[in-house]
Amino acid sequence: MATSSRVINNIALSTETTDSTNKLVFWNFFVAFAAFALALPMGAYQVLERSGMFPALENALVYYSSTSTHGVLMAYVLSTYFIMGFGYHTAVHSLKQKLFSLKFAWTGFWISTIGVVLAAIPLLTGNASILYTFYPPEFAHPVFYIGAAMLIVGSWFWCVVMVVSTVQWKKANPGKPVPLIMYGTVLNALLWLWTSMGVASEVVFQLIPTSLGLADTLDPGLSRVLFSETLHGIVYFWLFPAYLVMYTILPKEVGGKLFSDEMARVAFVMLFIFSVPIGMHHLYMDPMVAAGWKLLHMIGTFMVAVPTLITGFTIIATMEIAGRLRGGKGLFGWLKTLDYQNPIVLASTLSLLMLTVGGWGGVINAAYSLDALIHNTQWIPGHFHLIYGGTTVIMYFAAAYWIWPKITGHQLFSKKLAILQLWLWFIGMWVTTMPWHYLGLIGQPRRVDTLQAYQQAEELLRSWDFSMLIMNFGALTLLISGLLFIYILFMTSRQPAVNEAEREVSYAVAIHPPLQVPKVLNSLAFWNWAMLIYLATSYGYPVLQFWFIGTPESAPWGY
Amino acid sequence: MAIHIDPLERKWIIMIAAIVLLTWVLIIYYAAVQNVHPPSNVEVIDSSRLHLASGVGGGEFMEDNLGVHRDPDGLLVVTMVAARYGFYPQHIEVPVNTPVRFRIASFDVLHGIMIPFSNMNTMVVPGYIAEVNTSFTKLGDFPLICDEYCGLGHAYMYGMIKIVPKDEFKLIAGVN
Incomplete structure (x- = not known):
């Protein structure tokens, strides 16, 4: 088996291929982190504004406009572009072949980017202050929906490039397992195709026609059901590359080997199949879905715990093996020997810590009978900031530090500063989200620009004060950390060149690298059919019901 | 074709299965027996x-x-x-x-x-x-x-x- 992997590694990519891919990767990352840089201070502003401690900042118009922009840029732009850039890099370097079509990839990039710019205009001018979930019948300016649709359509080009490139490789390498990182990436591309169907149909068939006045009314119940089909899968779309860094880059960086290649594949297919057809746990509190469907989606939701816990095991086992190889002894002694000055090692460790607590919070959200206590309270932003902003984005940072010297050819500006940046992000995320979780439990709603309005509930209002004070420190720490990240990437472009060996891209090998894997763990078609059947079962009736329950539809409203 | 599963990993998978099963049983018990359901009446109005x-x-x-x-x-x-x-x-x-x-x-x-x-x-x-x-x-x-x-x-x-x-x-x- 060692021979076969060496043979694969020997296939050299032409300079032209790596250069053209690096350019594509760079510009995707550029948009991702530019969106991040713009959205970051908005987040900090919102925390300060909401705390009520700075009356001069209070302004509902600015608050909701900036919250909508922050959500769209962080959740849709940062994530999608990072994933696309990382995917292009992965496809070329793991498959050791050219992308299926560079032109196609750039076309997608431009469609998405024009879409982002279009959507940003109404967002920033206060003409799309309907938050990143844009629930009708409140309506934004039509340009917002057109821009959003273009962002999604452009990302589908990326999906096609990932799928076709993989299929080409499989044809050229019959019977061989698709490289682990690419198998995860292509499953994530398929996951995105399946899960973006919901929001795409909502935007194209309901929101765009109604916002343009082509349709007079719409059914907000149907919109919410369609959106829910996207709402959970999208979270795994964001998280998947973070896992891939842990599975395929971390083992080498930490100084060992991946614990299990096969179980990683099992986790990937489970993440794919169980993250999409379960979105109705977002609708537990909605009147237009019957209880039985919610219960069915609850069952599927808890299945996601399986690949998550397998991942936790595999990654920690991988780190333990490396720690023992480095001379670590005892039950926990190996933890002390790991090189936490390596951004990938540090970020993975911190990410897993945040995943543990954030995942536990997710179990509460997913619990059919407990959700009522925390639904739409401040607990919810606490949860998704910890899981996405924390667990996921900290891995995006680490991946950027790893990849930047490889694609730009410049040395990383300062490893020490990068380590400091990751620690600050980790600390800032706890100090921000822990008070939020607690505030949710003691009855504070999310999505409000001020909390001073509930004057008749004075006692409740005062019980929130302390947590509201603490969150300010968290937000400022995150702001500093985020700016530091941008600064490090910027300064890297002014550093001397790295030597060619450091630009070499290779991925971790498992302790027992499989020569062959069961067909089902190397397949795409099988899992697509499985998804179709599962999705039709879990969403078929709940969507079709809107054609016969006779809902009197709603006319569009402003905000 | 079987895949390679480490004995420790096998134990962990059994534990995961037990955790998921227990969660299901608890939630379904409260739903079916104690009638704990989220609001789900599907009733339309103009x-x-x-x-x-x-x-x-x-x-x-x-x-x-x-x-x-x-x-x-x-x-x-x-x-x-x-x-x-x-x-x-x-x-x-x-x-x-x-x-x-x-x-x-x-x-x-x-x-x-x-x-x-x-x-x-x-x-x-x-x-x-x-x-x-x-x-x-x-x-x-x-x-x-x-x-x-x-x-x-x-x-x-x-x-x-x-x-x-x-x-x-x-x-x-x-x-x-």
């Missing part, structure tokens, strides 16, 4: 005609019918309208430890309603009647908070509910 006696679901949410009343079976029912930016009636009173059914309809956009420290929480989707069955265990005044963004005045949208001892509770005809 949100643009709440004030009229005619039309889909007409009459129930007319102004005169809002508030706390008893249905023919003796169950306490709270009928409310959610509209930017308030819940109507704005003040309600219900007895402690007594089953209460909330029926809420939106007059305009998407709203939510929650009462802190209780399991009273539902989305109010235009076109649908939100129904919550609950009972309150704590005495005192609590806000009914709109918990879904409904426009620029959303943070000002709330009402008040007073939970009173059973013997102090009196049903007042019409608005309570």
